[in-house]
Amino acid sequence: MNKNDQFVITINRELGSGGRTVGEKLAQKLQVPFYDKALVKGLEEKFNLTVEEIERLKGIKHNWWSDFQRFVMPLGGINNWPHYYKVSEDGEPELVTTREMYAAETEMLKGMAEEGSCVIAGRTAFHVFAHHHNHLSVLIQASMEHRIRRVMEKQGISAEEAKKTIRKVDKMRENYVMKYTSKSRYDTRNYHLVICADGKTEDEMAELIMQYIG
Numbered sequence: 306m307n308k309n310d311q312f313v314i315t316i317n318r319e320l321g322s323g324g325r326t327v328g329e330k331l332a333q334k335l336q337v338p339f340y341d342k343a344l345v346k347g348l349e350e351k352f353n354l355t356v357e358e359i360e361r362l363k364g365i366k367h368n369w370w371s372d373f374q375r376f377v378m379p380l381g382g383i384n385n386w387p388h389y390y391k392v393s394e395d396g397e398p399e400l401v402t403t404r405e406m407y408a409a410e411t412e413m414l415k416g417m418a419e420e421g422s423c424v425i426a427g428r429t430a431f432h433v434f435a436h437h438h439n440h441l442s443v444l445i446q447a448s449m450e451h452r453i454r455r456v457m458e459k460q461g462i463s464a465e466e467a468k469k470t471i472r473k474v475d476k477m478r479e480n481y482v483m484k485y486t487s488k489s490r491y492d493t494r495n496y497h498l499v500i501c502a503d504g505k506t507e508d509e510m511a512e513l514i515m516q517y518i519g
Contacts, residue, residue, distance in 0.1 A: 306441040306497075308335065308518050313418040314441045315430035317490055320474045321452030321459075321467075322502040323510070324445035325426050330511040332424040340417055341426040407485050431495050432486040442495060443514060447502035 306312055314331065318324020325341065332339035407429075414433050417423055425434075434440045447455075449471070456467040482490040493499050498517050500510055 306439055306518055308422075310439050312422045312439040312441065313430075313434050313437055314424045314443065314514075315434055316424065316426045316443045316445065317431055317496070318426070318445040319447060319452060320471050320478075321455040322445045322447040323455065323507045324502070326507040327445060327510045327514070328424050328426040330507055331514055334511060334515055335422070335424070337422045337424060338417070339424045339426070340414075342428050404485075429482055429486050431490075432482075432488060435495075441514075441518065442497050444490075444493065444496040444499045445502055445510065446499065451503045 306314070314328075314335075316324055316328040316331075318327070328341070329339050410428065411433050414425060414428070414430055417425070418434065418437065431442045431444075434442070449468070452471050453464055453467045456462070456470060457464060460467070460470075462470070479490055482488060488495060498514065500513060502510060505513075
């Protein structure tokens with residue numbers, strides 16, 4: 306990936322790996338926007354962005370995404386971006402998604418990347434941008450022990466509850482990705498870089514990615 310050209314970095318992560326925080330920190334280092342599923346879902350619900358509506362907007366104005374940025378870009382600019390539509394790693398269930406909703410989300414992700422360089426966490430972005438000319442796909446994993454400890458700390462729950470939550474979310478996320486991409490999110494061939502979070506801080510992982518980019 307060439308960071309001097311317009312790029313998109315997608316980050317898939319396991320619950321409890323700290324991957325979303327890594328994405329935020331990476332975006333701050335690169336001074337680009339950070340997007341996640343909550344942003345996409347929020348825009349979809351607020352503006353009723355169906356595939357048809359997105360196509361209509363594209364027909365009116367090519368850089369239609371810039372019109373929506375003003376609604377979500379926080380005061381203070383890019384550095385404060387992650388504080389909007391922030392989602393915790395609490396294992397909330399994925400909402401039931403129809404094919405039409407998935408198609409609309411895909412179009413929104415493409416619009417975000419067309420408007421400028423960005424970091425996108427979760428969803429099926431690794432698949433959406435698989436053939437993008439300047440795309441870096443990252444997977445952040447961790448041992449079950451690491452994940453349980455982090456989820457316990459974040460949610461204030463027992464080890465057994467944390468383990469149950471992790472297994473539930475793993476299954477839901479894998480089913481979602483398989484349903485819409487026919488790929489497994491655990492297949493390392495989907496990624497350029499795979500990082501194990503064990504023994505590393507989020508800052509260290511973000512720096513590892515920066516070093517990989519060069």
